[in-house]
Amino acid sequence: MTTAPRRTALDALHRSLGATMTDFAGWDMPLRYGSERDEHTAVRTKAGLFDLSHMGEITVTGPQAADLLDHALVGNIGGVGVGRARYTMICREDGGILDDLIVYRLQEQEYMVVANASNAQVVLDALTERAAGFDAEVRDDRDAYALIAVQGPESPGILKSLTDADLDGLKYYAGLPGTVAGVPALIARTGYTGEDGFELFVEPQHAEKLWQALTEAGQGVGLIPCGLSCRDTLRLEAGMPLYGHELTTALTPFDAGLGRVVKFEKSGDFVGRAALQAAAERAETAPPRKLVGLVAEGRRVPRAGMPVVAAGEVIGEVTSGAPSPTLGKPIAMAYVDAAHAAPGTPGVGVDIRGTHEPYEVVALPFYKRQK
Amino acid sequence: MSNPEQLRYSKEHEWLSPAEDGVATVGITEHAANALGDVVYVQLPDVGTTVTAGETCGELESTKSVSDLYSPVSGEVVEANQEVVDDPSLVNTAPFEGGWLFKVRVAEEPADLLSAAEYTDYAG
Numbered sequence: 297m298t299t300a301p302r303r304t305a306l307d308a309l310h311r312s313l314g315a316t317m318t319d320f321a322g323w324d325m326p327l328r329y330g331s332e333r334d335e336h337t338a339v340r341t342k343a344g345l346f347d348l349s350h351m352g353e354i355t356v357t358g359p360q361a362a363d364l365l366d367h368a369l370v371g372n373i374g375g376v377g378v379g380r381a382r383y384t385m386i387c388r389e390d391g392g393i394l395d396d397l398i399v400y401r402l403q404e405q406e407y408m409v410v411a412n413a414s415n416a417q418v419v420l421d422a423l424t425e426r427a428a429g430f431d432a433e434v435r436d437d438r439d440a441y442a443l444i445a446v447q448g449p450e451s452p453g454i455l456k457s458l459t460d461a462d463l464d465g466l467k468y469y470a471g472l473p474g475t476v477a478g479v480p481a482l483i484a485r486t487g488y489t490g491e492d493g494f495e496l497f498v499e500p501q502h503a504e505k506l507w508q509a510l511t512e513a514g515q516g517v518g519l520i521p522c523g524l525s526c527r528d529t530l531r532l533e534a535g536m537p538l539y540g541h542e543l544t545t546a547l548t549p550f551d552a553g554l555g556r557v558v559k560f561e562k563s564g565d566f567v568g569r570a571a572l573q574a575a576a577e578r579a580e581t582a583p584p585r586k587l588v589g590l591v592a593e594g595r596r597v598p599r600a601g602m603p604v605v606a607a608g609e610v611i612g613e614v615t616s617g618a619p620s621p622t623l624g625k626p627i628a629m630a631y632v633d634a635a636h637a638a639p640g641t642p643g644v645g646v647d648i649r650g651t652h653e654p655y656e657v658v659a660l661p662f663y664k665r666q667k
Numbered sequence: 668m669s670n671p672e673q674l675r676y677s678k679e680h681e682w683l684s685p686a687e688d689g690v691a692t693v694g695i696t697e698h699a700a701n702a703l704g705d706v707v708y709v710q711l712p713d714v715g716t717t718v719t720a721g722e723t724c725g726e727l728e729s730t731k732s733v734s735d736l737y738s739p740v741s742g743e744v745v746e747a748n749q750e751v752v753d754d755p756s757l758v759n760t761a762p763f764e765g766g767w768l769f770k771v772r773v774a775e776e777p778a779d780l781l782s783a784a785e786y787t788d789y790a791g
Binding site for chain 2: 316327328331332333525529595596597599618619626649
């Protein structure tokens, strides 16, 4: 069964800009408007404008909203201050990762959980199921929001020209309600590019107006519209995982090198606690495969699923790969055996269509912005 | 997007120039280059090898994918464009000019190559 792709509130605008569209998790999304390399460079050096309306917003409210999320997710969500956000995960009882999430605490008894588009239904179902017995409501708000991101070093200046909100007081991973270009918005200082930037949650009816206002405000400083293709290379350079590539139900957060998101010290039981406790102990005694960076010495681009090899043996697997516009070389993230995971490990290669191409093992991320 | 009149086109989106002294130039169309996105790696057939019409003879790698390069014509490769190997972005910026891929001494040209007008209709 195939259903027609869902379209965001900005669909007509993307088409008028000549975007190349692509199906992403059932949504018709802009892949790129022109050159994906130019879009990538704009975000690194100036600013880029993204439509991220495919992301899945779920609102959790009620007297026990915090308790529910502490039970349903692996993080300490009750400890998040109002106006702050937290990167966290939702796991199965066996510790497998269902999704990675950003949770915003909008009010004492109101949270917004943002799930990946591909997992929005799964996360919604899991939260709804796990809400049983809690005095809290889980609401599907996927259609209530359009999401526009402005990312890059020029983004604070661009946004400042359109809002009276206190952006200087808005720290990384904080969010506050405000007005941008006359549009009511939740303004969050979050992103998936490795740059400073903002994500603006607005009603779909206001999306076009906001997009146009940001476009005009950014005209003089090099802001351009950016598609999902450069979003992928930006997050890869920044060493950020992508669900379905670095994160899957077959892995626990400890397998993904993200055990720090699991907060055993929080009070009360949470889904997956026992399995994750065991996974944490395993990670201590018998290190699992480790997520590392690979930098090409040649020009072939490693792709997800390709074997990582050393001395003719398969020692791991590529999870994401792309030509890096910033480094000017192909890069990849890969899970490799602990014995080959140290930066500089010699003799590591990737089997690219039968040829073993040499790669340098490096620590993640590939790119870190100068603060 | 306009496809030069003097070229002939394959359904795999390669173009072929009229032969001069038996040698024709091969490249990919602007339509194909746009579909690929930014090309980052080009593998061309070696000089001296024989290519066959409709068969793969190299590959083009872009940010998102790897695509096979098909030869639109049969013959012997007499030159490969080293400039495009060194700077694959030429495929995107000048697919019909500086982004040409290789030159071939034509042994046999398929009868079903398209005219510019036919290709424009075909590529949509």
